[in-house]
Amino acid sequence: MIAYVRGLLTDLDDDSVIVETNGVGYELICANPYLFQEHIDNEVKIYTYHYVREDLQALYGFKKKEDKALFSKLLNVSGIGPKGALAILASTSVGDFVAAIEQEDEKFLTRFPGVGKKTARQMILDLKGKLTAWIPDEENESSIFYAKDHTSQERNQAVEEALEAMKALGYSERELKTLRPELSKKEHANVDDYVRQGLQLMMKS
Template identity: 85%
Template structure:
C-alpha cells in the first residue's frame, strides 16, 4: 500500500496531478486537482489511496488524511465507486458530510452526482455512527477543521483558482460569470472550500 507520495508537483490536469519523486512520476487522481495550484513546481506531500481491481490499478490523491479516510469508507458503501466517492469529496467537506450522515439528511446526500434516495439510505445505514469521531469538539475545534483568515488579495486569488477548477469540470463561462460574485461574497479558508461552495451552489440551481 502506498500511503503517500512526497516530491515535486510537476503537472496539474483536469482530473489528476503528477508528482515526481526519485525520478518517477506518480499520477494521482484527485477530487479538485486545481486546489494544488499554489504548490506547482514545489515539493509537496499528498496522501494516496492505491485502488486495485482485476482490470484497473489507480492512485488517488488527497490533501488531508481525513479526505482519504472518507474516500476509503465510501468505497465500502454498495453502489459507490471511486468516481462517486471523489464527487462527494469535491462537493462538500468531511464535517458537513458526517453531519448529514448523523442527521440522516437524505436531501443533502442526494445532491451529489449519481446519488439517489436508495444510495443515500445505504450511505446512512453503512456509515452512521462510524464517522462521528471526525467531528470537532464544539468547545475546542481540532486542527482538522482549522481555517485561517485570508487577506482580500488571497481571497480573490482563491476565487479565481476555484473558478478555473470548476471550468475544468465542465461548467460554462456563462455559469461561472454568474457564480463569481457569489463566491467573492463568501468567506472560506482555501481554494478547496471555494470549489465545494461553488459546486453546492450549482447543485441548488
C-alpha cells in the same frame, strides 16, 4: 500501503496529477486536480489511497487526511465505487457530509452524481455514527497548502482561483459571473472549500 507521496508536482490533467519523487513519477487520481495548478514545479505532499482489484490498480490523491479517510469508508458502501466517492469529495466538505449522514439528510445526499435514494439510504445505514471523529478541527492545520488567517486580498484571490478551477471543470463564464458575488460573501480556509461551496450552489440552482 502508500500513505502519502512527497515530491515535485510536474504535471496535471482533468483527472490526475503527477508527482515525481526519487526519479519515479506517480500518477495520483484526484477529485479536483486543477486545485494543484499553482503548485506546478513545486514540492507537495499528497495523501494517497492505493486501490486494488483484479483488473485495476490505482493511486488516489488527497490534500487532507480526512478526505482520504472518507474516501476509504465510502468504498465500503454498496453501490459506491472510486468514481462516485471522488464525485462526493469534489462537491462537499467532510464536515458537511458527516452532518448530512448524522441528520439522515437524504435530499442533500441525492444531489451527488449517481446517488439515488437507495444509495443515500445505504450510506446512512452504513456510515451513521462512524464518521463524527473525522469532522475537521478548525484550529487544526489540516490543509496542506493554505493558512487559516486569510486577509481580504487573499480571500479574493482564493475565490478567483476557485472560479478558474470550476471553469476547467466545464462551467461557463456566464455561470461563474453570477457565482462570484455569492462566493465572495463566504469566508473559507482555502480554494478547495470555495470550489466545494461553488459546486453546492450550482447544484441548488
